């Protein structure tokens with residue numbers, strides 16, 4: 001693989017990345033700046049991040065940056081502000097720079113084949129982290145490190161089935177979905193539906209995209225409340241939307257956690273505090289601290305070592321009675 005990238009091209013690519021993404025693009029760690037690509041002693045890792053939409057994402061970014069520094073890698077980091085076109089341009093820029101490895105968390109599942117084929121043609125290995133892609137191409141990424149979102153949805157469903165095991169009454173659910181087309185939104189929806197679908201007393205009366213943000217959760221929950229006066233349960237695909245929804249529930253004069261039970265996913269500190277305050281009933285953990293595992297995979301992939309095609313992250317489920325005790329242990 002020809003990794004000689006002219007200084008001008010590399011500088012242009014880096015500037016292009018910053019201009020194109022209109023977002024945060026930075027180079028950190030050993031040898032930061034607009035030097036050429038990889039091929040030296042220091043592994044140059046190009047990372048395209050979804051954005052900064054949630055507490056989970058903030059913790060994920062911090063883990064990646066800290067782990068790259070600890071591993072002695074040069075990290076070229078791009079924040080796509082939740083726009084797929086920004087991620088595609090960042091990946092193209094990393095290809096032009098001739099980085100050693102590209103890693104990214106795809107904001108949505110589809111639309112990646114062209115740029116992944118370009119990375120393969122440039123002989124630059126790609127590592128998926130956090131979210132998966134749908135692709136018809138073979139060998140366009142080395143491994144996928146991330147949670148099992150379908151299982152997270154099942155865990156949410158199982159809690160609800162247990163919670164209402166002794167009731168035959170209809171249970172009316174509203175669902176705050178994550179970013180449309182994203183793997184966590186699709187899979188958490190499907191896993192939850194799989195479990196509650198076994199009993200027709202459970203009915204999802206409304207489901208809408210809140211984009212994984214607090215403002216999105218607040219706005220969509222407000223809309224749900226204005227068109228439904230019989231909501232029993234909120235299933236939020238992440239804590240930030242659940243926390244935003246709580247504001248709307250309280251503004252409507254209702255008690256979150258009591259009048260409307262709340263199931264959430266991620267496990268950020270603010271959600272544990274809300275659980276301790278009785279406002280969220282259960283949190284399905286989704287671990288953002290993927291940095292150490294990611295850097296280990298990057299090192300192996302760069303060395304040409306075999307890596308598993310799929311690396312799952314172990315996670316738990318936490319209920320209100322555990323919140324107070326667990327809160328001091330939370331790392332994000």
Ligand code: GZL
Nearest residue numbers: 053054056130184212238266
């Ligand atoms: C899950 C991650 C999701 C989180 C949200 O791995 O992709 O994106 O659940 C975040 O908080 O926005």
